[in-house]
Amino acid sequence: MRIRIVGAGAMGRGIAQWAATAGHTVELCDVRTEAVTAALDFVRSMLDRAVQKNRLSAEDCAATLERLVPLDDPWADGPDVELVIEAVREDLGTKAEVFGRLEQALPASAVFATNTSSLSVTRIAAALKDPTRLAGLHFFNPVPLMKIVEIVPGAATRPEIPPALTALVEGCGHRAVTVADTPGFLVNHAGRGLVTEALALLEESVTDPAGIDRIARDVLGLRMGPFELMDLTGLDVTAAVIDSIWEGFRYADRLRPSYLTPNRVAAGLHGRKTGHGWFAYGSDAPAAAPEPPVTGDADRPVYVVGDAADSGAAALREALAAVGATVETGTEPSADALVLVPVWGTTVAAAVAAYRLPAGRTFGVDPLPPAGRRRVLAE
Structure with missing residues (x-):
């Protein structure tokens, strides 16, 4: 299959690596050509690391890289493109504009998929002349490691598209789950309980982000704490998802956003991708403070x-x-x-x-x- 991915950020490059590794030809494009170059360099480094760890042969690495095709123009003609996956910023107007321009450039047979994490698939599709060709295909970061993919039919999506996307996802080694077009879909809606409550605990000065993360890992058994997770996903993305779900459920109190995330977004503290979010990253970042030792009277009944x-x-x-x-x-x-x-x-x-x-x-x-x-x- 020939797949065009529009958006070469963290999600776009991850999807590109996933699809190319599975044997598909991937056109990767962005309105910023430097983003495409950076994305290809990143994918190359990930594949080289896999070779060094004997998880991928040198021949398969070279073949995967050959299947990655950089495009200077996202709106270029693509008569052989069968699927388009959009991975641009989480904004309804931006996504609608992207698909509107793609609709003019690509054949009617090409299926459109949006990687939106919380916006209405139906509303994105409504801007198209043919809204039946679009569905949600929601990956999670980092795409090669996060095996779950949400398939989200919109109200007008053709019935044959979700099964076709399911076959693609599972043929590439991931797990597909079809979910309703509701705010946050399944995973992000369920995840609000973790992130929203963690932010509420921080607002109330119960403890610091590192302390909340330790509890989440050691008591709840999670691989990452909520603040580590937000830094990995990106606070800009997290803030947009929180607001979108809250608005989608008519401003329910249980989903009320915290003031903490938009403040950090405004300050440019987006997480790993900017070098600082709730925690600092990079070679110059200070080491995490060790947890204070447990002290007290062990003989006390x-x-x-x-x-x-x-x-x-x-x-x-x-x-x-x-x-x-x-x-x-x-x-x-x-x-x-x-x-x-x-x-x-x-x-x-x-x-x-x-x-x-x-x-x-x-x-x-x-x-x-x-x-x-x-x-x-x-x-």
Whole structure:
């Protein structure tokens, strides 16, 4: 298949590498010719690294690079182009303009796909003379490693297009999932719970970005924390997605954006691609501050509030006993005991009042992670 990719940024170059590696001929173009040159250099470096790690043969590397065709003009004639994937900035007007110009340049048989992460596919297609030829094809960064791809039919998309895109995606080794044309689709909508709440915690000065990321990794079991993820994706992209989903769901309070992201975007702190986002990057970036060591009185007894029917309390007692802690039993704590209260969506103050606990030595503890190296406490 001959594929034209319009937009040579992080997403465009990733899609180009993915498709060319799988055997497709890829035309890569951008309104900025220097972006195409930089993208090809980046892909070449990624393929060379794969060769050095014995993940790709030198012959396959050379063949992949031959299948990458730089274009000076995104709107050039392309009689053999079967699929166009747009990967320009997350703006409805820009995307509509791109597809409008492509519609004039390419044959009617070419399928159009937008890599939008949150905008309405139906609204993008509505600007075309033939809106039936366009669907969403949403990749995630970095494309070669993130195996999931969302296929998003618009209201007018021809029924044969989603299965054809599914076959393409899975033929290239990724996993395709067809989702509805709703704000944020599936993955970004679900991800709002992580990012939006992480920003709310930062607004409330619960802890710093590094602390929230540590909890996400060590307690939730995520590969990356929300702030690391935003830096990888780009805060400019994240801010646009957050706003788009909030607006799409009629300004629901649960999806309300934080003021923190647009402020950092305005300051040019977009993440890895600008060298600084929530964290600094590059050779001159300071090393991450080490986590302070855990200190305290390890011999102090611990009393866990909760009866035998409380599974959270029981699991916490077992975890404490397993590491050698002295876990008290009985109906109330001793005068020296540290008191832990598993809190299920309630405050520590409410638990202190309800159980008449000593406020100065009572902490709430998250009962949800039954195992792991980190526990979340609240005072």
